[in-house]
Every structure is written in C-alpha cells, then in structure tokens.
Amino acid sequence: MVYAILLIALVIGVPVAFAILAALFYFMGTAGFPYSLQGVTTQLFGGMNSFSLLAIPLFILAGELMNESGITMRIIAFSKVVIGRVKGGLAHVNIWASVMFAGLSGSAVADTSALGRVFIPEMEKEGYPRDFAAALTAASSVIGPIIPPSIPVIIYALIVSGVSVPALFLAGVVPGILLALFLSLYVVLFASHYQKRPVEMPREQKVTILIDGIIPLLMPVFVIGSILLGVVTPTEAAAFAVAYALVVGIFIFRKIHWRSLPAIFSRTMVDSAVIMIIIGAVGAANWLLTYNRIPNLLTDWTLSFISTPWTFLVAVILLLLVVGLFLEGIAAMLVLVPILHPIAVSLGIDPVHFGIVVIFNLMIGLITPPMGLCLFVADSIANVGMMRMTRRILPMFLVQVVVLLIVAFVPVVVTGLPHLLGL
Numbered sequence: 001m002v003y004a005i006l007l008i009a010l011v012i013g014v015p016v017a018f019a020i021l022a023a024l025f026y027f028m029g030t031a032g033f034p035y036s037l038q039g040v041t042t043q044l045f046g047g048m049n050s051f052s053l054l055a056i057p058l059f060i061l062a063g064e065l066m067n068e069s070g071i072t073m074r075i076i077a078f079s080k081v082v083i084g085r086v087k088g089g090l091a092h093v094n095i096w097a098s099v100m101f102a103g104l105s106g107s108a109v110a111d112t113s114a115l116g117r118v119f120i121p122e123m124e125k126e127g128y129p130r131d132f133a134a135a136l137t138a139a140s141s142v143i144g145p146i147i148p149p150s151i152p153v154i155i156y157a158l159i160v161s162g163v164s165v166p167a168l169f170l171a172g173v174v175p176g177i178l179l180a181l182f183l184s185l186y187v188v189l190f191a192s193h194y195q196k197r198p199v200e201m202p203r204e205q206k207v208t209i210l211i212d213g214i215i216p217l218l219m220p221v222f223v224i225g226s227i228l229l230g231v232v233t234p235t236e237a238a239a240f241a242v243a244y245a246l247v248v249g250i251f252i253f254r255k256i257h258w259r260s261l262p263a264i265f266s267r268t269m270v271d272s273a274v275i276m277i278i279i280g281a282v283g284a285a286n287w288l289l290t291y292n293r294i295p296n297l298l299t300d301w302t303l304s305f306i307s308t309p310w311t312f313l314v315a316v317i318l319l320l321l322v323v324g325l326f327l328e329g330i331a332a333m334l335v336l337v338p339i340l341h342p343i344a345v346s347l348g349i350d351p352v353h354f355g356i357v358v359i360f361n362l363m364i365g366l367i368t369p370p371m372g373l374c375l376f377v378a379d380s381i382a383n384v385g386m387m388r389m390t391r392r393i394l395p396m397f398l399v400q401v402v403v404l405l406i407v408a409f410v411p412v413v414v415t416g417l418p419h420l421l422g423l
Contacts, residue, residue, distance in 0.1 A: 017281035043284035057272035058238030069249030071216040078213030091187040098140040102147035111141035128194040134382035135392035138374040147176035167423040324365020
C-alpha cells in the first residue's frame, strides 16, 4: 500500500518530496510507530542538517551570477574562435560551449536554458534545422552535471559516506570530455552538411574574444584546484565561486547591477528549496529503510542472483535508464543509491567508479521523454513539438548510451585521473 500511494502520487503529478512524505506518514501511522508525525518531521529536517549541503545553493547562485554577467555569450564567442572553422563548426561550438559552461553551472537545465536561447536561432540562421539545433543543445547539456563542479556529485557524496568529493569531481572530467568527443563525431558523420557558410572574423577581434574568454574559464580552475590542493572544502569553494562571479559581473564586465541582485537571489532560493526539500524527504525515507534493514535484505537477495560486477552493472544501467524516463535524476539518486551502493561495494566495484556510472546514467534521463527536463526546456525555446524533438534526439541518446557503456566497463576512464593525482 505504501508503494501504491507513492506511485499514484507521482503519476497524478504530486511533487516528488511530498509524494514520499505522504507514503511515509501512511506507513508510520499504520505500522504503530509512536509519534509518527514528530518522527518524520525530525528526520526530514535532519536530512537537510549538513554543512556540506550549503554548497548546493552557493553553486546555483554562482551559476546565476555568471549567466547574468554575460559569461554565456563570452563562452560561445570563445568556442567559435577555437573550433568554429571545423566542419560543422557551429554544432561543434554548441557541444564544446556546454563543456566550458559545465565548469560554471554544474546544471544541465541551466546549460540548456542559457545556451539554447543563443544557439537554437543562431544555428537555424546557419542552415541547421531548428529541431536538430534544439535536440543537440539538450543532448550536449548532459555534460554539465558530469564535468566539475557538479551538484549531483555533491549530493551523491552526501548520500554515500566515505566517498571523496574531489575524487568524484576528477572522475567526471574524462567521461564528460569523452561524451563531447562522441557527440562531435556524430556531428561530423551525420550533420556537418547542414551549415551553409563558415564564420569569419578579423584577427584583432579573435584576440579580444580569446582574452575575454580567459576570465570566466579561470573560475572552474580556481574552484577545482583549491579543492584538490586541500585549501578549501567543496562548500568553501562554492562560496569562493560566488565571490568570483560577483566581482567579475559587477566590477570587471559590469553587467550585473546592484538592483538586479534581489531577483537573482530569489531565483536561487526557489531552485535551492526544491532540491533541499527532496533531500530532506528522501533522508527521512532512507532512515526508515535503514531502520527496517531493507538495504541489507536487498543486498543479500541481489547477491543470491548476481555474482559478478559486470552483470550487476548491466542490471543497474537498465534499471536507471528506465527510472530516468519517469523520475528526475537527483530524486532517483536519493532513492536508489542507498540501496545500490552497498551491493556495488559487496561486489568489489570501486565506489568512485560506481558513482560516476550512476550520475551519468541518470543524467541521460534528462533528454528522454516523457519526463526529460532538458527536452522540455529546449522545446520551450525552439517551439518545434516534442515528437520532432524526440525523433531528432534518439540517435544522440544512442551515442550517450555507447559512452555510458565505455564508462561502465572500462573503469580506468573514470578512475585513471583520480588515481594519477593520488585520490
């Protein structure tokens, strides 16, 4: 009955956090738990009572500030200068701008919204079909949560104690770049004929654009570098990112005005509140699961059927691809990781490797209907219809699945860089 309440609530559109809480209240009320209301609310707020969680609103705020300061246009211009002359140039610029923007926002939805408003009309002018431009923008935005800094990585490290945030950050670098390379290869093979005319600009303008692009690209270098050197924690690094974005936006580029700050802070609070209430609700649910030894029972049951890491990884990939069709990535992570992680460890799978596989897998769900958030955002800009978007994005989805299989079954792709740097 508990699962029925949860599923019905999700199907009729109840927000994930409130669906989970409704199921919890029902279970604790009918199972004879004393003070069920007090117990759920205590665990709800306990799930949000972590200093490390402060990094989430700070990174969201940093992304908002960087976007408001005109960083998006500078990254796009920088990418055009570097790779704009390659065959299928503007499509490649779209992909690699996502790689650069990933180091600023850590959010696929923010990436789709910020870059889509520029690239979709611009690519259409250059000869690309509008639905293709929208699909490519959504597909490349998946890179955002994989390359550091990444909000899903921070949340994963909070769910699984003992997994290093710096190690997870570094582990996402090669898979993110690999995904960009494979999408670029797809463009070369199947879409480079769309662009009708090359983009050319004077040499002096190129130099100016390259210099302007250095300032925003230094932020992820400082943030990740300070974490890896042990100078700051991820939360402190997020605060540094906010300070950097404020200085750049207000004093260097002079695009952010003091009067616009309340609106920026307001958007940040709304976005952060959505994530935090989900974290709190799932924290309460995980407490109840642990109290009833559900993860232990599931681990024992799974190990009775699955005896090798590879069969487990195949099962996890299939499970998460299906889950990603219906459930938002962070919510799915919070629900499933406490159950799946102990099984992965029991089978000898590296926790960092497994973390990136899970994050990569669930982020693909952002471009799969019927619940793909990035698809909805891209279509809200392109206005081409979900059927056309889905048809265009299907081959890009298959490209991402191929990269996911490489990430899952060639562990050195994930663990090589962290091991090289002693993490």
